[in-house]
Amino acid sequence: MIDAGVAGTLRVAPSILAADFGALASAVELVHDETDWLHVDVMDGHFVPNVSIGPPVVQSLRRYSDKFFDCHLMLSQPERYLAAFAEAGADGCTVHVEIGGTAALISQMRELGLRVGLAANPDTPFERVEPFLDEIDLLLLMTVFPGFGGQSFMPEVLVKVRSAREAIDRRALKVDLEVDGGIDERSAPLAIAAGANVLVAGSAIFSRPDPLTAARALRELAQRARP
Numbered sequence: 130m131i132d133a134g135v136a137g138t139l140r141v142a143p144s145i146l147a148a149d150f151g152a153l154a155s156a157v158e159l160v161h162d163e164t165d166w167l168h169v170d171v172m173d174g175h176f177v178p179n180v181s182i183g184p185p186v187v188q189s190l191r192r193y194s195d196k197f198f199d200c201h202l203m204l205s206q207p208e209r210y211l212a213a214f215a216e217a218g219a220d221g222c223t224v225h226v227e228i229g230g231t232a233a234l235i236s237q238m239r240e241l242g243l244r245v246g247l248a249a250n251p252d253t254p255f256e257r258v259e260p261f262l263d264e265i266d267l268l269l270l271m272t273v274f275p276g277f278g279g280q281s282f283m284p285e286v287l288v289k290v291r292s293a294r295e296a297i298d299r300r301a302l303k304v305d306l307e308v309d310g311g312i313d314e315r316s317a318p319l320a321i322a323a324g325a326n327v328l329v330a331g332s333a334i335f336s337r338p339d340p341l342t343a344a345r346a347l348r349e350l351a352q353r354a355r356p
């Protein structure tokens with residue numbers, strides 16, 4: 130397992146969903162020097178209306194990257210696949226609170242040695258995830274409805290980001306606060322100023338002519354926006 134680093138550190142996590150699936154290894158290598166984690170979006174066509182990739186792709190990419198693999202499981206039944214992700218080389222997995230069974234999923238992830246993430250959709254209130262804050266390593270607040278890359282950032286989620294940051298700091302928890310969806314040069318500083326410390330970005334990195342420069346620019350903007 131690759132170490133995630135110190136919780137709360139500013140991190141840029143490129144989402145490979147926006148990369149060329151026929152050339153994933155080179156996409157991952159291309160942004161290596163200006164990014165921190167690798168965000169892997171896994172979709173089942175049930176929890177979200179799209180399908181993407183699974184453990185075999187994680188296993189193949191593992192040979193090309195020494196980054197922390199941050200696997201975002203948009204799955205109705207993640208319990209069926211967590212072991213396969215751990216075996217394939219995932220370092221952390223994030224499951225959605227909306228599917229229920231959160232306590233059992235957290236235990237399963239811990240037993241597998243995975244770093245534990247919990248995600249909430251834009252319309253899921255902070256109160257749904259708050260009871261689990263002591264037990265997780267990462268809280269992912271979606272800033273679009275999951276399923277597709279390239280959507281517009283939803284600024285109304287910033288209130289929830291602030292609430293989450295306050296709760297994490299008040300309780301002195303070692304929990305990363307990640308935002309995902311529509312993160313670009315405009316929205317990244319807003320999310321960071323609201324208290325997020327991990328930025329997931331797909332289109333704003335891989336759909337740009339120069340992904341490495343785009344990743345560096347995001348990080349620099351984020352650094353300046355830190356509270």
Ligand code: DX5
Binds near residue numbers: 146273274309310330
């Ligand atoms: C959306 C995924 C995101 C997505 C982000 O369902 O969870 O990680 O790839 O893509 P952009 O940055 O293009 O919104």
Ligand code: ZN
Binds near residue numbers: 168169170201309329
């Ligand atoms: Zn994601």
